[in-house]
Amino acid sequence: MKRIATAVAAVMLLSACGGDPLSGGGADNPAPTDTIVVGSGNFPESRLLAEIYAEALSAKGVKVSKKLNIGNRELYFKGVQDGSIDLIPEYTGVLLKHVNKTAPEVGSEEVYAALKKALPQGLIVLDKSAAEDKDAVVVTKQTASQYSLKSIDDLVPYCKDMVFGGPPEFQTRPDGLPGLKEKYNCEFKSFKALDVGGPVTVAGLKDGTVQAADLFTTDTAITTNEFVALEDPKSVFAAQNVLPLINEKKASEQVRGILNAISKKLDTKTLLDLNAKLAAPEKPEPDKVAKEWLASVGL
Template sequence: MKKLLLVLSTFVLVFVLAACGNDKDAKKITVGAKNFTEQFILAKMTTIMLEENGFDVKEKSNLASLALRSALENKQVDLTWDYTGTGLVTYLKEDPISDGEEALKKLNELDEKNGITWSNITEADNTYALVMRADQAKELGITTLTDFAAYMNEHPGELLMASHAEFANRKDGIPGVEKEYGFKFADNSIVEMDSGLTYAALKDKQVDVSVAFATDARIKEFDFVILEDDKEFFPSYQAAVAMTMKTKEKYPEIEEILAPLQELLNSESLRELNYQVDIEEKSEDAIAREFLIEHGLIEK
């Protein structure tokens, strides 16, 4: 009996030690995402690809830009997709750089002190834009931001602008547009709301102009027009991976794992993915998996 108990005790000890060892050896990582559709999709695709390569992935989604950046700096998030323009202008208080590779180089130089590295830059440029309903823009003769500024100066307070709080206060948001194009929104003419509500507000004629992301499928679906940024104010916002240096050192294979996805992402492909979620009401997880399977990045 004693011999049997000894054997059982030894078996349990070996099992516990093995379990602890497996837990210690598990490739754990937290993937972050901001609070809009494109970010949810990018996070889902990243999670799926990392899980396919043996990672234990936790998602931390629905964060505002600055909250996500803080989480990355404080290592509450290990990896996220972010945008070159946001990194330079908003986080690092630098002037924008239109060339993607140059922007990536500058980001890595400046973010080294913050323990953050940038990689896997894509051709997807999710820059900001101001949009109007096509019929109203045509009626008012507005096709460019210069036209818009002239109209605002001639008709102060007439047009209402939908914006999320972040864009309303960013250097590369409303304050910068006003300064670059020489106009000023009248008091109470900026209606702040959640970023997901601005398109509906414009569609339903609650406002006359809205901030938009250039890759958003609702621009076409709702018959909006992008007002041409004829002074090229808005910086490039190419999607790229931002991760902690600690994560890169621990898992150098991540860049290679995500490289095939990087090659497939451009403004058109992201616009289509956004369309499937926002217009066709598919789940982010479903369309992420479909996309990866369709392009041979994962198996069914």
């Protein structure tokens, strides 16, 4: 428990030191017309993808500025809508659920098609990549063995006795606890607000503070700690392909070409490899990992 408290305090301190990434933005202070403002969510993979977009655009002469580590989708999407952020890496399924909470689509192509139609006027998504990073209900190897867990269906009889951990927004998102209740009739004993697929959540699983948690399928902590990502036969979590969400006014032919070329090179194995590099003991900066990958694929 002490380790959890320490990790939470560290995250709060980092947030406080960084200030509000959207401060100074908003409808009254939109992004400059000659600059693409690239944003990211508050987890390593999002920051890495944002750096990839920013580095590739800058290398081709596009003027770029960055507002990284903004927060969750509920926060940064407002910035994209009001024009203080122009471009951000996104995931098809969760973005669709954000703009249309009752969207029934779960397959990759169906989700992508529905997303393009559901976005507010002025916002578009470009080509989706083959790279997919889904939310998953994750347990330790010991818990999976103890209860013979392979899927969320197997977990249902034990939900009432377990504490679930994840980012605060997982409590209310349609593909979070409400979705698990609706599709599986799984209601946990309690919920503990942790971080977005980060060290606090991993620590909570390891020391038993939580017995199940929300992690991303491309998180190297799953394999490193021998966690088990439970199968989702009823598709609470729809397809989540990586793609750029962008202000249509900033999506010139040149910009579209650069970003679509990145999507063409990204697949799930690449995402796993890049995340592994980010998590290496030397903890390289995301922009360094981004530059190295872009150079390796000729972008």
